[in-house]
Amino acid sequence: MSTLMLYLFYFFTFYAFLPGLISRLFGYRVLKRGMSERDISLTFDDGPDPVYTPRLLDLLGRHGIKATFFVVGKHAEAHPDIILRMHQEGHSIGIHNYLHRSNWLMRPKSVAKQIRMTSELIERITGTKPRFYRPPWGIMNLFDFASRHQLQIVLWSMMAGDWRKSTGAAKIESRMLKRLSGGTIYLLHDCGNTFGADLEAPANTIEALERFIPAALDRGYRFVRVDELADAYAKAAQRKAHPVRKALVAAFLFWERCFHAAFRLQAAIPEDPKSFLFYRITSYHGETIPLSEGEALRSGDTVVELHMNNELLYEFGRNARSPVQLAIQLIRAMEKTMPKLAASLLLRKDVSSIKAVLGTSMVNRGVEQFGFTIADLPRGWFAFATRLYLKFLLSVIHPQGKDRLGQRAEMLVPKRIAISMKEMTKRYGETVTQVAAGAADRADGRLA
Structure with missing residues (x-):
């Protein structure tokens, strides 16, 4: 699917179709x-x-x-x-x-x-x-x-x-x-x-x-x-708690599964059906983003586009007793997922063509500890629509619901997060080597 078609899909779905469907049905x-x-x-x-x-x-x-x-x-x-x-x-x-x-x-x-x-x-x-x-x-x-x-x-x-x-x-x-x-x-x-x-x-x-x-x-x-x-x-x-929220969540999670299927997203942890991160390989189109060690991501570069598992995020939010506990769960999920994501990417045959891993998220505090740099979204339609969509998403999945949107709203701003493949190798290369060695040992065992 071309980038233009992707943007048109985003536009019609998030700007027009999805809000109308949710409001009419629920x-x-x-x-x-x-x-x-x-x-x-x-x-x-x-x-x-x-x-x-x-x-x-x-x-x-x-x-x-x-x-x-x-x-x-x-x-x-x-x-x-x-x-x-x-x-x-x-x-x-x-x-x-x-x-x-x-x-x-x-x-x-x-x-x-x-x-x-x-x-x-x-x-x-x-x-x-x-x-x-x-x-x-x-x-x-x-x-x-x-x-x-x-x-x-x-x-x-x-x-x-x-x-x-x-x-x-x-x-x-x-x-x-x-x-x-x-x-x-x-x-x-x-x-x-x-x-x-x-x-x-x-x-x-x-x-x-x-x-x-x-x-x-x-x-x-x-x-x-x-x-x-x-x-x-x-x-x-x-x-009385209104049943609309439950129906809305069900509809949103159904949409999430359709989105994953439409864009053929791959799980960062293939053996885990509840992988925290999903991704796809695509071309980057946008303003230049500075990366670590003097590198930069430029329009036309091949990137790994990250997507958070919103179904798992909703489970975190539903079970968390407080926003602090939710934040702890998110950090632990990233700690578990990043080495696995690195292994999935660095063992690919086309890894040399990939410049960076890129995502857009409102949940971006603390990602620097995993090697990501943070950049503002360029002003324009995409940034505006992304901000509204992610605020709506947060109102659904956060334990405090839409009330959270009124608390320190200046922190609820979607950002682009990126990590170069060089930085990914530097941080997680040893883990990837261990994964590869383990796979070789298992193969030798089968041959023996």
Whole structure:
């Protein structure tokens, strides 16, 4: 697999596919539904619309119920009076980007700008800063997943398909009643002026709600804003450990195995299925990295690319009683693995063509004792994506979970670690000689 294909694979997987998959399947770091027996929430995307949003507000007002509107900044800027009315009538207002564009198609800075512009606009009109964010089409990237600008991401548990005029009011009502249960977050639309939607479709939504709302109220359900569901969810989660983390870990470890298979990673300790380090031989592409004894790693050099066994790292984190104990386990694992890794590499027929061993890790403190030099990642997309991905990984595998990210965050910076093959030979050559001699003795024994 070429380096370009590898980078594209990294990009699509870590920036786009994996965050969306995890959030959709497991609800990790997003709100998909509440933890309530009788509270439900109506949410409306893409507005405000000068025709349909006032009609919808009239309907909600007649029944005395509150909803949540995820507004498009450009539409809000064109109709500030409707935004102010939403706020004055007690509805919650969230962000749906300034323009209705997919976050997969924007750089992180562009996504941040869209969120910031819309947030500032809503705050200027209402005097209240938004708490919630829903990316268009619910499509998330690594930037949304890891940073969120202190906003709670809200998806949904029921989508009525009401952006198409052909769906019709009767079908929208039927779908909503079929999925009526406590904690449901309904995704609806009060504006059809976005890509893929029909301009007149919100008329069907309003007609369906005119029948759905009384039916739900008659069955004892209560309509609440998303913030009420979110606050109740947070309190319930504090009382009870949520199963999402376990499911998330299982999904991540499955992905880890797929990654190892896709890139044909080799275990540093072949006879150990839980080898701490894995590697592959590849070409280095990047800025020059100084090595020991005046050597340097340059673009085009052949390197051994290291990958930590995250499944084993998770086991360490789960069983460790403290961060200190986790650090001790990591050091011991490196002490055990490095001589074996050296033997695997220095006994290769193509060892003379390999310039260095290279890895990228947030777990880089103390690696100097094993002969590695440490270098900062060059600024750019790769460094940004790597930082977000490794922070997400640490939040999963560390015994203190995401709370660890707030403690001495300046130390949680991914670095490139490298050791030249000359240094590897100098440090571990004697061990390699012993391994080779042992293998020869065993061969002689078999021949005898």
